[in-house]
Amino acid sequence: MNVTHDSDPEETREWLEALKAAVASGGRDRGLFLLTQLEQQAQQLGVVAHVMPYSAYQNTVPLAEQAVHPGDVALEERLTAIMRWNALAMVVRNGLRGVGDTKWILGITVFATVCIIVFNLVVDIVYAWFDPRIRLS
Numbered sequence: 677m678n679v680t681h682d683s684d685p686e687e688t689r690e691w692l693e694a695l696k697a698a699v700a701s702g703g704r705d706r707g708l709f710l711l712t713q714l715e716q717q718a719q720q721l722g723v724v725a726h727v728m729p730y731s732a733y734q735n736t737v738p739l740a741e742q743a744v745h746p747g748d749v750a751l752e753e754r755l756t757a758i759m760r761w762n763a764l765a766m767v768v769r770n771g772l773r774g775v776g777d778t779k780w781i782l783g784i785t786v787f788a789t790v791c792i793i794v795f796n797l798v799v800d801i802v803y804a805w806f807d808p809r810i811r812l813s
Contacts, residue, residue: 695707695710767782768782
């Protein structure tokens with residue numbers, strides 16, 4: 677189906693005018709509510725937009741019914757950060773000892789990082805050279 681061709685421009689104009697009138701009288705919240713209702717109805721009718729949702733995950737529990745998190749979120753985030761650093765330290769330590777494939781992983785990571793930095797530098801210099809709005813100083 678070709679969605680770029682409007683088979684009924686008058687109907688399209690009426691829908692757009694109705695949306696403008698709803699927003700003018702009820703505000704942005706009313707317009708957002710109407711669009712949400714239209715989207716839900718379209719999904720029930722099997723009309724699928726080409727744009728995928730941000731995530732396939734949809735929480736089915738309303739926010740008001742969700743239980744309060746029993747733990748300390750700040751403490752948990754701090755512990756997670758410590759564990760990440762600990763894992764990084766273990767990889768580096770094993771790389772320095774030459775244990776397993778860690779030295780190869782570290783070498784490839786360092787090489788890739790250097791390549792990215794050099795590539796970005798070259799692109800910046802070439803871009804500045806060709807773009808008259810940017811001066812090399």
